[in-house]
Each structure stands twice: as structure tokens, then as C-alpha cells.
Amino acid sequence: xxxxxxxxxxxxxxxxxxxxxxxxxxxxxxxxxxxxxxxxxxxxxxxxxxxxxxxxxxxxxxxxxxxxxxxxxxxxxxxxxxxxxxxxxxxxxxxxxxxxxxxxxxxxxxxxxxxxxxxxxxxxxxxxxxxxxxxxxxxxxxxxxxxxxxxxxxxxxxxxxxxxxxxxxxxxxx
Numbered sequence: 001x002x003x004x005x006x007x008x009x010x011x012x013x014x015x016x017x018x019x020x021x022x023x024x025x026x027x028x029x030x031x032x033x034x035x036x037x038x039x040x041x042x043x044x045x046x047x048x049x050x051x052x053x054x055x056x057x058x059x060x061x062x063x064x065x066x067x068x069x070x071x072x073x074x075x076x077x078x079x080x081x082x083x084x085x086x087x088x089x090x091x092x093x094x095x096x097x098x099x100x101x102x103x104x105x106x107x108x109x110x111x112x113x114x115x116x117x118x119x120x121x122x123x124x125x126x127x128x129x130x131x132x133x134x135x136x137x138x139x140x141x142x143x144x145x146x147x148x149x150x151x152x153x154x155x156x157x158x159x160x161x162x163x164x165x166x167x168x169x170x171x172x173x174x
Contacts, residue, residue: 002080004170005073007035008103010111030104031111031149035093036174040076044068079174081167086174100173105146112149119165120158121145130157 013027043053046066053072056062061072076090094101105115121138122128128135131150139146150156160166 002076003039004079004081005037005039006033007037008033011097028108029111030102030108031114032097032103033094033101033173034097035091036079037073037091038076038079039073040090041074043072043074045070045072081170081174086171088174103149112151114147114149115141115144116147117165117169118143118145119163119169120147123162127159127162130155132156 008031010029011032012029013024014021015024045061046068056072056074059072061070064070079086079088079090079092103114103116104111105113108115118140120129121140122132122135125133125135128138129147131153132138132147137148158166
């Protein structure tokens with residue numbers, strides 16, 4: 001409990017033309033963070049009785065074949081980092097997508113070429129974000145680091161216990 005999910009997606013700048021929105025012609029797509037969820041409770045769906053979590057039965061995790069890995073994560077009431085309140089709810093979305101939530105490097109030819117704060121740079125394959133243990137994917141770039149992100153992946157995990165700068169960065173973007 002207490003682990004933090006950051007959600008990212010693929011975005012592209014848009015502009016309003018008359019009554020319609022359209023993509024900006026020269027704008028390139030990019031990955032950016034859009035929300036967060038700090039785990040408050042964890043439920044294995046197949047272990048629940050039919051009367052458990054009645055309020056959540058609409059959720060897609062409750063529809064489908066039995067699967068021992070089918071897990072529902074419910075947000076904490078309030079977001080805490082290192083045991084300190086942030087004043088934010090346990091789950092939410094960013095009000096606007098700002099440069100500090102952008103993952104793709106500004107001049108990248110590919111959406112998977114990320115520019116992250118230097119504190120993400122791994123000391124070894126063991127301290128790298130999951131799916132990114134190949135250190136050839138990483139390089140230093142001044143106060144930043146660049147990462148050739150895995151092109152497919154739903155969950156990248158980083159143990160921040162050895163990366164105090166990442167927690168400071170989280171405080172800044174949240």
C-alpha cells in the first residue's frame with residue numbers, strides 16, 4: 001500500500017478551427033503524464049464474494065473470465081509522499097498538460113525518446129525502471145537523462161527508495 005501509479009498517454013497539440021478541434025499540422029505526438037493513483041486498498045477480484053464491493057461492480061475488472069491476476073487497486077483518501085501530506089486526493093488528473101509532465105524529449109523523432117530529470121538515471125540494471133534495465137537505453141544529458149523507452153508497456157516500475165531526487169520531482173509535478 002502507498003505505491004504510486006503515474007498514468008501517461010499519447011498526446012498531440014490541437015487548435016480550434018471554427019467549431020471544431022483539429023491537430024496542429026506540424027505538431028508531433030508525445031507521451032505525457034495525465035494522472036496519478038496512490039494505492040489505498042488492493043483486491044484480488046477472484047477472491048471476493050458476490051456481496052463484496054457492490055459499489056465497484058460496474059468496473060471492467062468484474063466482467064470476464066476468472067483470472068488469478070485480476071486485481072483492483074483503490075486509491076488512498078489522500079496522497080502522501082514519504083509520509084507527508086501533499087494536500088491532494090489519493091487519485092486525480094492534472095488540470096492541464098504542462099511541460100513538466102511531458103516525457104517525450106522536445107526535439108525527439110520518436111515518442112519513445114524520453115527526457116527525464118537526471119535523478120532517474122540508473123546506477124545499474126538493478127536500479128533501472130522495469131523493462132529498462134539495458135543501460136544502453138540510457139544516456140546523460142546535462143541536468144536530464146534520456147531514455148529509449150520500451151515501445152510497448154503498460155506498467156513501468158521504479159523503486160524510489162534509492163532515488164530521492166525522483167520523490168522531489170514528484171512533489172514538483174504534483
